[in-house]
Amino acid sequence: MYYASIGVLSLIIHIIINYEALRRKRGRHVKPTQIRYRHFLYTVMLYYVADVLWGYFYEKRWVIPTYIDTVLFFISMVFSVLMWTRFVVAFIDNRGRFGKLLLFGGWFIATFELIALVVNLFYPMVFGFGVDKEYQPGQTRYITLLLQMFLFICTSVYTLTVARRVKGEDRAHHRTIGFSGIVMSLFILLQSLYPLMPFYSIGCLLATCMIHSFVYKDEMLEHFREMEIAKRLAHRDPLTGVRNKLSYLENLKELELRIENGDLTEYGVVVFDLNGLKQINDELGHDSGDDYIKAACRIICHTFKHSPVFRIGGDEFVAILEREDYEKRDELIAAFNTEVEENQQSGDVVVACGMDIYDPKNDSNYNDVFRRADKKMYQRKEALKSGTR
Numbered sequence: 147m148y149y150a151s152i153g154v155l156s157l158i159i160h161i162i163i164n165y166e167a168l169r170r171k172r173g174r175h176v177k178p179t180q181i182r183y184r185h186f187l188y189t190v191m192l193y194y195v196a197d198v199l200w201g202y203f204y205e206k207r208w209v210i211p212t213y214i215d216t217v218l219f220f221i222s223m224v225f226s227v228l229m230w231t232r233f234v235v236a237f238i239d240n241r242g243r244f245g246k247l248l249l250f251g252g253w254f255i256a257t258f259e260l261i262a263l264v265v266n267l268f269y270p271m272v273f274g275f276g277v278d279k280e281y282q283p284g285q286t287r288y289i290t291l292l293l294q295m296f297l298f299i300c301t302s303v304y305t306l307t308v309a310r311r312v313k314g315e316d317r318a319h320h321r322t323i324g325f326s327g328i329v330m331s332l333f334i335l336l337q338s339l340y341p342l343m344p345f346y347s348i349g350c351l352l353a354t355c356m357i358h359s360f361v362y363k364d365e366m367l368e369h370f371r372e373m374e375i376a377k378r379l380a381h382r383d384p385l386t387g388v389r390n391k392l393s394y395l396e397n398l399k400e401l402e403l404r405i406e407n408g409d410l411t412e413y414g415v416v417v418f419d420l421n422g423l424k425q426i427n428d429e430l431g432h433d434s435g436d437d438y439i440k441a442a443c444r445i446i447c448h449t450f451k452h453s454p455v456f457r458i459g460g461d462e463f464v465a466i467l468e469r470e471d472y473e474k475r476d477e478l479i480a481a482f483n484t485e486v487e488e489n490q491q492s493g494d495v496v497v498a499c500g501m502d503i504y505d506p507k508n509d510s511n512y513n514d515v516f517r518r519a520d521k522k523m524y525q526r527k528e529a530l531k532s533g534t535r
Contacts, residue, residue, distance in 0.1 A: 150201030152344040156351045157194040160187070163358050182236040183357070186229035190350045193222035197347050207279045216273055216281075217263050220290070223346065224259040227294050228252035230327075234301045237323060238308055248304070251297045255290065262286045283341045291338040295331045302327030326353040383457040385436055386443040394456035394464065398512055401466070405504075414467035414475050414503040415515045416453075417523040418446055421496040421530055423461045441495045449482045464516075467501075475501060483526075490530060498527035 161168070164187050167180070196219040203212040231252035235245045259272075266272040271286040302324045309320035333349025381393035389397070404410035420442050427435040439461065446463055447455050453471045456464045467475055479501050490496045500522025504515050 149342070149344055150198045150205070153194050153198035153201060153347050156344075156347045157191065157198065159351060160191060160194060160354060163355060167358070178236045179233065182229065182233040186226065186233045187354065189222055189226040189229045190354065193219070193226050193350065194347060196222050197344060201344070204281060209275050209279055212281075213275065217266075220259055220263060220272065220287075224256045224290065224294070226350070227297060228256045230330075231297060231301060234305060234323060234327070238305065238320075244304065248297070248301055251293075251300070255293045255297060258293070259290050262290070281342065287341075288338055291334050295334045298327045298331040298334065302331070322356055326356045329353050329356070386440055386457055388443060388447065388463070389454060389456045391456070391458050394458050397454065397456070397466065401512060405506075410468075411506060412468075412472060412504060413515075414472050414501055415512075415519045416450065416465040416467060416475075416479070416499055416501045417516065417519045418442075418463040418465070418497050418499045419523055419527055420461040421498055421527060438495060442497045445482070445485060445489075445495060445497060449478055449485070463497075472503075475503070486530070496530060498523050498530055500524070500526055 167184055168187055168191075170184070196215055199215045200212065200219055203215055231248050235248055238245070262272050266274075266284070266286075270282070271284045272290070273284050273287055274282045276282055305320050305327065306324035309317050309324060312320060330349045330353050333345045333352070336345035337343070337349075381389055381396075383390040401410065401413070420439065423435055423438060426438050442461075443455070443457070443463065446465065450465045450467065450471055452469065453465045453467050456466075458464055465471075471478060479499065482497075482499060486495075486497055486499075488494075500519045502515055502518035502522060504512075509515055
């Protein structure tokens with residue numbers, strides 16, 4: 147059971163450390179290298195299973211199950227090499243002649259082994275069993291292992307060569323993959339010298355551990371960073387830089403949930419609308435209109451600096467007040483209106499606003515507060531237009 151125990155341990159560790167990589171992910175953010183690496187990990191898992199069964203069947207001297215499993219053993223081995231080659235080519239992003247040559251090498255070894263295993267049914271050129279049920283490796287087995295070593299060395303040398311041309315984390319990643327290929331080559335050599343020892347399993351385990359620790363984790367972190375950046379951009383208004391309508395709607399869902407859970411008992415809503423934007427767009431052009439919107443946004447954000455501000459329409463903004471801004475809401479509204487009135491006198495940006503607060507006894511949801519604030523904003527808008535303030 148010694149031989150099988152190594153395979154069992156390798157399989158368990160393989161699944162634990164590569165759990166995230168083994169999970170099938172969907173979506174446009176999944177990279178080709180992640181897909182190729184997952185395929186490689188699956189073929190290695192198949193190899194581990196075949197290796198474990200081989201150790202068990204051979205110890206029991208069950209010739210027929212051992213023979214069938216040995217065929218699966220060699221198939222999973224050569225296909226793990228093929229999947230490795232596809233992963234390396236995808237990682238380097240090499241669609242040129244050398245990348246195609248490496249892929250051809252992987253397919254050649256797999257095809258050669260499959261043909262050899264078919265012939266082995268009639269003539270034991272890969273492996274066989276003696277009259278005493280002892281496993282006997284054939285010459286073709288050594289040829290296959292030699293070809294695998296050669297392909298691993300070629301991919302490693304090429305990856306290490308590319309590593310000299312890249313910088314930062316990419317260089318470390320390329321080197322790790324290159325050295326992991328060299329590790330696999332060394333353990334294939336040991337496997338060829340000691341057929342009854344599980345050196346190939348140990349080599350696969352070491353190689354995948356290296357890639358997981360020094361490549362895959364870094365790439366996943368980078369992927370998460372990219373996703374976070376993309377998410378932030380998707381929630382930002384490109385003109386003003388404040389949160390957009392999508393962010394506003396998601397924030398409302400969170401706000402209602404906090405109220406339902408009792409985590410939020412008081413908040414205020416301020417609705418803003420720009421005066422005169424249409425006239426500026428018509429007379430001075432949309433570039434001037436955009437400048438007017440950005441100037442208005444700066445005033446809003448400067449006054450309500452502790453609250454999230456959302457642009458929910460062309461000339462409409464909303465601020466949701468909590469904590470410090472909520473406590474100082476009357477003072478902030480007064481300061482904002484004073485600045486707007488001074489701007490109106492000097493011909494600068496004019497923004498009407500209306501504010502109201504959540505009343506847990508009478509308000510059934512956020513929209514009740516918003517409607518009152520919106521009504522006050524329109525009253526203020528008309529007052530600014532008529533000059534009554």
